[in-house]
Amino acid sequence: TVPVSESDAYVVDLFRVRGGAIHDWALHGDADEDTTASCTLPLGEARALMLEPGEKWDEPTIEGAKHHPYGMVRDARPADAADGFRIDFTYMKDPNRGLRVHLVGGLPAQAWLGRSPSVRRMGQGRAGDMRKAYDFWMPQLLVRRTGQSPLASTFAAVHEPYAGRPFLESVTPLAFGGEGEFAVALQVRHGDIVDTILSNDDAPPFPERTTPTGIRMAGRLGIVREQAGRVIAAWLFDGTSLSGKGWELRSEGALSGTLTGATRKADGAAVDAFLTEADLPAGEALKGAWMIVTHGSGHRHGYCIERVEPQGGKSMVVLSEDHGLRIEGARTREVFYPRREFEGLNTFRIPRVSRLTR
Numbered sequence: 001t002v003p004v005s006e007s008d009a010y011v012v013d014l015f016r017v018r019g020g021a022i023h024d025w026a027l028h029g030d031a032d033e034d035t036t037a038s039c040t041l042p043l044g045e046a047r048a049l050m051l052e053p054g055e056k057w058d059e060p061t062i063e064g065a066k067h068h069p070y071g072m073v074r075d076a077r078p079a080d081a082a083d084g085f086r087i088d089f090t091y092m093k094d095p096n097r098g099l100r101v102h103l104v105g106g107l108p109a110q111a112w113l114g115r116s117p118s119v120r121r122m123g124q125g126r127a128g129d130m131r132k133a134y135d136f137w138m139p140q141l142l143v144r145r146t147g148q149s150p151l152a153s154t155f156a157a158v159h160e161p162y163a164g165r166p167f168l169e170s171v172t173p174l175a176f177g178g179e180g181e182f183a184v185a186l187q188v189r190h191g192d193i194v195d196t197i198l199s200n201d202d203a204p205p206f207p208e209r210t211t212p213t214g215i216r217m218a219g220r221l222g223i224v225r226e227q228a229g230r231v232i233a234a235w236l237f238d239g240t241s242l243s244g245k246g247w248e249l250r251s252e253g254a255l256s257g258t259l260t261g262a263t264r265k266a267d268g269a270a271v272d273a274f275l276t277e278a279d280l281p282a283g284e285a286l287k288g289a290w291m292i293v294t295h296g297s298g299h300r301h302g303y304c305i306e307r308v309e310p311q312g313g314k315s316m317v318v319l320s321e322d323h324g325l326r327i328e329g330a331r332t333r334e335v336f337y338p339r340r341e342f343e344g345l346n347t348f349r350i351p352r353v354s355r356l357t358r
Contacts, residue, residue: 002188002195002197002223004167004168004190004193005167007163008162008167009161010158010159010160010161010168010188011158011159012156012157012158012186012197012199013155013156013157013158013159014154014155014156014184014199015153015154015155015156016153016154016155016182016201017152017153018150018151018152018153019149019150019151020149020150020151021146021147021148021149021151022144022145022146022151023144023145023146023151023153023155024142024143024144025142025143025144025155025157026140026141026142026143027087027101027140027141027157028116028138028139028140028141029089029118029138029139029140030089030091030138031118031119031120031121031138032120032121033091033092033093034091034092034093034138035089035090035091035092035098035138035139036089036090036092036139037087037088037089037090037113037139037141038087038088038090039079039085039086039087039088039111039113039141040085040086040087041079041080041081041085041111042079043077043078043079043113044077044078044079045077045078046075046076046077046114047075047076047077047078047112047114048074048075049070049071049073049074050070050071050073050074050076050112050114050142051068051070051071052070055068055070055071056068057071062130072116072117073112073114073115073116073140073142074114074115074116075114075115076112076113076114076115076140076142077112077113077114078110078111078112079110079111079112079113080109080110080111081103081105081109081110081111081143082105082106082107082108082109083105084102084103084104084105084106084173085103085105085111086100086101086102086103087100087101087103087113087141088100088101089101089139096163096164096165097162097163098161098162098166099159099160099161099162100159100160100162100166100168101141101157101158101159101160102157102158102160102168102171103143103155103156103157104156104157104158104171104173104184104186105173106173107145107153107154108145108147109143109144109145110143110144110145110146111141111142111143111144112141112142112143112144113139113140113141114139114140114142115137115138115139115140116137116138116140117133117134117136117137117138118136118137118138119133119136121135121136122135122136143155152181152182154181154182154184156173156184156186158171158186158188167190168188168189168190169189169190169191170187170188170189171186171187171188171189172186172187172188172189173185173186173187174186174187174196174211174212174213175211175212176198176200176209176210176211177209177210177211180200180201180202180209182200182201183199183200183201183202183209184197184198184199184200185197185198185199185211187213192227192228193225193226193227194225194226194227195223195224195225195226196211196213196215196222196223196224196225196226197222197223198211198215198217198221198222198223198224198242199220199221199222200220201220202219202220204253204254205240206218206219206220206239206240208241213244214244214245215242215243215244216241216242216243216244217236217239217241217242217243218239218240218241218242219236219237219238219239219240219241219242219251220237220238220239220351221236221237221238221239222234222235222236222237222239222242223235224242224244230358231244231246231247231356231358232357232358233355233356233357233358234247234249234355234356235353235354235355235356236249236251236353236354236355237351237352237353238254238349238351238352239251240252240253242354242356247356247358249354249355249356250354251352251353251354252352253352254349254350254351254352255278255280255286255349255350255352256278256347256348256349256350257276257277257278257280257347257348258276258277258278258345258346258347258348259274259275259276259293259327259345259346259347259348260275260276260277260314260327261274261275261327262274262275262323262325262326262327263275263316264322264323264324264325264326264335265322266322266335267326271316271318271319272318272319272321272322272323273309273316273317273318273319274291274293274303274316274317274319274323274348275311275314275315275316275317276314276315276317276348277313277314277315278315279315280308280315280317280350281308282308282309282310282315283307283308284306284307285308286305286307286308286317286350287305287306287307288304288305289304289305289350289351289352289353290302290303290304290305290350290351291303291304291305291317291319291348291349291350292348292349292350292351293346293347293348294346294347294348294349295332295342295344295346296330296332296342296343296344296345296346297340297342297343297344299340299342301323303319303320303321303323304319304320304321305317305318305319305320305350306318306319306320324336327346330343330344330345331343332346
């Protein structure tokens, strides 16, 4: 989330995926109130169901019955989305409130705008009435990419919620030099301010990438804010450098190590924490930072840090919430759904955040 003023902010949405031959990015309207949707693309003829050739739709007759979820997407109309587009979700009872979404182009893609059941409005739990499943509908957007497997896609969008009128003037993609299929650079304009958002999935040691506007970054995420052509602020997350003409922001690399154990208050411990032999800054120096844990399976999860306590030559990383894990040697078990087991060591990284204000 990027703040613009005391009342306005926008959200940068980046979805990266690799594998398979069909990738869908989906967004639907409000699940609690009636909304309409309109987009800047010319739409084609409607497709009754979003099923692929050979797929069959079986109407569910009871709650929990198996069915193909894409059969619930109805009357979708297609459009070429390779160059990007904009879609507006507007509240029928209050047309001055809405959500404008800027979808960034750059890769072959097709947009489908239709509708799907707004099932939450038929009631929840014992108050739910499945007979009302088709009584309430909401706009449904799909942005689809197809290609040979393994397909790699990056979907980039900026969500602009507003009350009164939209406040962003434009969202423009920028080239972001160097190799890398998942590198993204966006330029967002509002008033006399220009924000440049830089993101990629590079790994240390980070290569330096450059935009046509002269901003350079070695890292995973950077934001640069200019006002009237002058850089007034910059943020670097998980990187070593972010710079431009006449300014530079440098940062230490991420902290890393291996987890040796875990404690949970639900299991009788005093705190929810991870144990590691890594030497980490004690106290609240890392409060609010995120520990990104990679399990032996390759799955990753993030945990917000509360503080670090030295404990017998080790560091106890106290977390703000229950991590839901039991670590026994090289085996890790989830205590909550989906209750998986991971074999192998759990490694972690704690990315650093650096700021520049002028």
